[in-house]
Amino acid sequence: MDLGKYAFDILLAYGLSGILILGLVLQSVLASRAARKRLEEAEK
Amino acid sequence: MIALLLRDLRLAIRAGGGFGLGLAFFLILATLVPLAVGPQPDLLAPIAPGILWLGALLACLLSLDRIFALDLDDGSLDLLATAPLPLEGVAATKALAHWLTTGLPLAIAGPALSLLLFMPAPAVPWLGLSLLLGTPALSWIGTFGAALTVGLRRGSLLLSLLVLPLYIPTLVFGAEVVRRGAEGLSPATPLALLAGITLGCIGLLPFATAAALRINLK
Amino acid sequence: MSIWEYANPRRFMATSTAVLPWVWTAAAVLCATGLIWGFFFTPEDYRMGYSVKIIYLHVPSAFIAINAWFMMLVASLIWLVRRHHVSALAARAAAPIGLVMTAVALLTGAIWGKPMWGTYWEWDPRLTAFLILGLFYLGYIALWSAIEAADQAADLTSILCLVGTVFAVLSRYAAHFWNQGLHQGASLSLDAEENVADVFWLPLVVSLAGFVLLFIALVLVRTRTEIRRRRIQALAARERLA
Numbered sequence: 162m163d164l165g166k167y168a169f170d171i172l173l174a175y176g177l178s179g180i181l182i183l184g185l186v187l188q189s190v191l192a193s194r195a196a197r198k199r200l201e202e203a204e205k
Numbered sequence: 206m207i208a209l210l211l212r213d214l215r216l217a218i219r220a221g222g223g224f225g226l227g228l229a230f231f232l233i234l235a236t237l238v239p240l241a242v243g244p245q246p247d248l249l250a251p252i253a254p255g256i257l258w259l260g261a262l263l264a265c266l267l268s269l270d271r272i273f274a275l276d277l278d279d280g281s282l283d284l285l286a287t288a289p290l291p292l293e294g295v296a297a298t299k300a301l302a303h304w305l306t307t308g309l310p311l312a313i314a315g316p317a318l319s320l321l322l323f324m325p326a327p328a329v330p331w332l333g334l335s336l337l338l339g340t341p342a343l344s345w346i347g348t349f350g351a352a353l354t355v356g357l358r359r360g361s362l363l364l365s366l367l368v369l370p371l372y373i374p375t376l377v378f379g380a381e382v383v384r385r386g387a388e389g390l391s392p393a394t395p396l397a398l399l400a401g402i403t404l405g406c407i408g409l410l411p412f413a414t415a416a417a418l419r420i421n422l423k
Numbered sequence: 424m425s426i427w428e429y430a431n432p433r434r435f436m437a438t439s440t441a442v443l444p445w446v447w448t449a450a451a452v453l454c455a456t457g458l459i460w461g462f463f464f465t466p467e468d469y470r471m472g473y474s475v476k477i478i479y480l481h482v483p484s485a486f487i488a489i490n491a492w493f494m495m496l497v498a499s500l501i502w503l504v505r506r507h508h509v510s511a512l513a514a515r516a517a518a519p520i521g522l523v524m525t526a527v528a529l530l531t532g533a534i535w536g537k538p539m540w541g542t543y544w545e546w547d548p549r550l551t552a553f554l555i556l557g558l559f560y561l562g563y564i565a566l567w568s569a570i571e572a573a574d575q576a577a578d579l580t581s582i583l584c585l586v587g588t589v590f591a592v593l594s595r596y597a598a599h600f601w602n603q604g605l606h607q608g609a610s611l612s613l614d615a616e617e618n619v620a621d622v623f624w625l626p627l628v629v630s631l632a633g634f635v636l637l638f639i640a641l642v643l644v645r646t647r648t649e650i651r652r653r654r655i656q657a658l659a660a661r662e663r664l665a
């Protein structure tokens with residue numbers, strides 16, 4: 162698909178935002194898993 | 206309250222408690238700026254109001270962590286908390302002492318230093334007035350920030366991070382007064398807004414400061 | 424039953440366990456729909472060309488960035504008044520999300536600004552206020568992470584949030600005042616509601632809803648993490664005493 166002369170800007174915006182937001186999601190999920198594991202160990 | 210004020214003032218002056226420090230910092234900053242950007246008057250004059258306000262703000266920031274830290278170390282803060290004087294009064298007194306030892310000297314020195322930066326003559330009284338009106342807000346906000354971070358060991362860096370964003374409105378209106386004065390416009394509106402911020406800070410922030418102190422002393 | 428029952432951490436954990444998969448799914452579906460619709464199936468704007476596609480990221484992230492702070496304010500008030508721990512932890516959980524969303528909004532705005540206004544950054548009041556909002560998030564997060572005693576940290580950050588809100592609003596008006604004082608009328612209005620036609624509006628609303636759900640899902644997950652961390656601390660403390 163043709164994005165005209167702004168193609169680079171649009172893809173850059175989507176790419177960077179995607180990295181930031183997915184990074185946040187990933188960090189949240191990983192931290193949640195780590196906390197759950199440590200809690201299970203601590204409760205034993 | 207007066208006894209506490211006098212004690213704070215005496216401590217600040219006697220023990221090298223930062224009385225001259227802020228002022229010296231202000232002077233050094235006003236010296237360094239021309240060295241950094243060049244000595245041309247047409248370059249310095251337009252940025253002089255902003256530089257001087259920024260310098261005053263940073264000089265204020267320097268002595269903030271001393272407001273409560275020394276009292277916490279020697280236990281006098283706990284005594285003050287149990288004293289008949291309400292903690293809100295302690296907070297306001299502390300802020301007043303900080304202003305008298307930091308803000309007021311800065312407001313007096315500001316117009317003198319403005320000569321170094323070739324600030325236009327009509328703006329000079331406005332600089333003095335805006336500093337006089339604006340620096341109390343800086344002291345009161347700073348006291349609040351100091352109360353938030355009083356229990357922390359490495360609090361002073363965090364203190365700057367917390368306090369600087371809170372300084373933004375004061376800085377904007379203060380520098381705007383001087384800029385308008387330099388351009389020959391009427392600085393009445395920003396001056397009124399600046400005074401409003403200062404009055405609001407003086408009236409309301411001691412309650413937040415006292416609340417933060419109570420939590421930290423628990 | 425009242426909403427306060429969810430203030431019980433155990434109750435909150437149980438409910439959020441049940442709800443979370445649905446929120447995640449809905450967030451993913453709506454975000455994907457809105458963004459794909461916006462990216463592939465919207466026409467060119469007559470003024471901005473295809474660069475208008477950035478709006479589907481820019482507006483929702485800015486919306487979340489501002490409203491995350493409001494959520495933190497409400498949560499802080501609830502903590503100060505009713506002492507519900509979940510509330511304080513939810514405020515803590517929301518702050519990094521707000522910071523990331525502020526960064527996304529500024530970033531997409533800068534990339535969009537370059538072809539449209541010819542500059543990445545302009546000291547426009549709106550942009551300035553957003554940058555300042557980012558600074559407030561930074562201070563809030565820094566204060567949370569600096570204090571070890573949990574309840575004390577919750578108290579102090581709540582007070583900072585209240586005072587910070589007042590000063591953030593003041594800064595917003597100060598920024599308005601300041602720029603008008605500099606160069607009159609140089610406004611760069613980006614009000615989507617005003618000038619966006621239906622073709623752009625519908626996918627925008629969908630992706631806005633997606634971002635809101637994403638925010639809710641993230642807050643839930645991060646609050647659960649905080650609750651578990653708190654419990655680990657409590658267990659460790661009990662062990663040390665025993």
